[in-house]
Amino acid sequence: MHLDKISTMVDKVFKKSIIKQFEFDEEVASVFDDMLNRSVPFYKEMQRLSINFACNFLEENDKVYDLGCSTASTLIELSKHCKNNLKLIGIDNSSAMLNRASKKAKAFGVEIDLVNADLHDVSFDDAKLILSNYTLQFIRPLQREKLVKKIYDSLQNKGIFIFSEKVISSNSTLNKQSIDEYYEFKKTQGYSEFEISQKREALENVLIPYTEEENKKMILDAGFTHCETIFKWVNFATFIAIKK
Numbered sequence: 001m002h003l004d005k006i007s008t009m010v011d012k013v014f015k016k017s018i019i020k021q022f023e024f025d026e027e028v029a030s031v032f033d034d035m036l037n038r039s040v041p042f043y044k045e046m047q048r049l050s051i052n053f054a055c056n057f058l059e060e061n062d063k064v065y066d067l068g069c070s071t072a073s074t075l076i077e078l079s080k081h082c083k084n085n086l087k088l089i090g091i092d093n094s095s096a097m098l099n100r101a102s103k104k105a106k107a108f109g110v111e112i113d114l115v116n117a118d119l120h121d122v123s124f125d126d127a128k129l130i131l132s133n134y135t136l137q138f139i140r141p142l143q144r145e146k147l148v149k150k151i152y153d154s155l156q157n158k159g160i161f162i163f164s165e166k167v168i169s170s171n172s173t174l175n176k177q178s179i180d181e182y183y184e185f186k187k188t189q190g191y192s193e194f195e196i197s198q199k200r201e202a203l204e205n206v207l208i209p210y211t212e213e214e215n216k217k218m219i220l221d222a223g224f225t226h227c228e229t230i231f232k233w234v235n236f237a238t239f240i241a242i243k244k
């Protein structure tokens with residue numbers, strides 16, 4: 001069975017008038033896989049690259065954490081593609097997401113320790129790999145720097161942190177063009193202008209993107225010796241950071 005077959009509900013969350021901020025609630029969780037596939041350009045390719053790079057570093061019984069694991073798609077794919085046995089831990093603070101994660105993991109026969117917690121309140125001990133795709137962007141800036149320091153401290157020597165983020169440009173003209181380009185992408189995915197503008201409003205002050213340079217600075221400031229962009233499409237980027 002393919003992973004896509006499990007969540008078939010189409011994202012219609014922003015078709016109706018919305019007055020609240022964006023939340024990872026039951027309604028969003030029930031359509032989340034479709035939302036991510038249609039809202040993040042090259043999501044599948046970015047996930048494939050994260051997993052391939054990760055597998056190159058992983059050894060038997062290594063501990064892998066996915067921070068903001070949502071419906072556990074990445075950990076399930078990772079376990080399918082890596083030849084080694086891994087200890088998989090998924091952390092998220094949305095019960096609605098973790099309910100789906102648990103059902104999917106069971107359906108695919110993958111053992112994942114799913115932890116319902118705020119990323120600020122848990123430790124990620126003895127990790128060889130920490131993954132976090134499109135999650136840091138939801139953490140307030142000061143807290144984000146602290147969390148990245150904790151990620152660095154939790155990794156073994158030679159440990160790896162792979163993460164993806166929506167990014168902005170420090171050049172306002174390019175930034176505007178990037179947003180326009182992204183909205184064109186969303187239209188090709190079947191979202192209407194109304195849905196696009198409603199979601200943009202709901203995400204205001206909830207999703208706080210950094211520039212690519214700010215992300216790299218945050219990583220190096222935390223102590224990592226190396227940080228590289230392994231994938232970028234306009235305003236979406238995937239980074240790999242290495243601890244010495």
Ligand SMILES: Nc1ncnc2c1ncn2[C@@H]1O[C@H](C[S@+](CC[C@H]([NH3+])C(=O)[O-])CC(=O)[O-])[C@@H](O)[C@H]1O
Binds near residue numbers: 024071117134
């Ligand atoms: N403070 C927090 N503590 C714990 N979880 C949190 C916190 N803040 C947000 N989350 C969780 O982070 C996830 C972000 S989605 C990740 C996609 C996934 N990585 C994927 O590749 O499928 C990205 C997006 O929706 O753009 C949600 O499940 C939140 O509940």
Ligand SMILES: O=C(O)C(=O)Cc1ccccc1
Binds near residue numbers: 035199200207
């Ligand atoms: O959809 C958007 O506008 C985004 O910025 C990406 C996204 C994807 C899924 C949840 C939240 C944000």
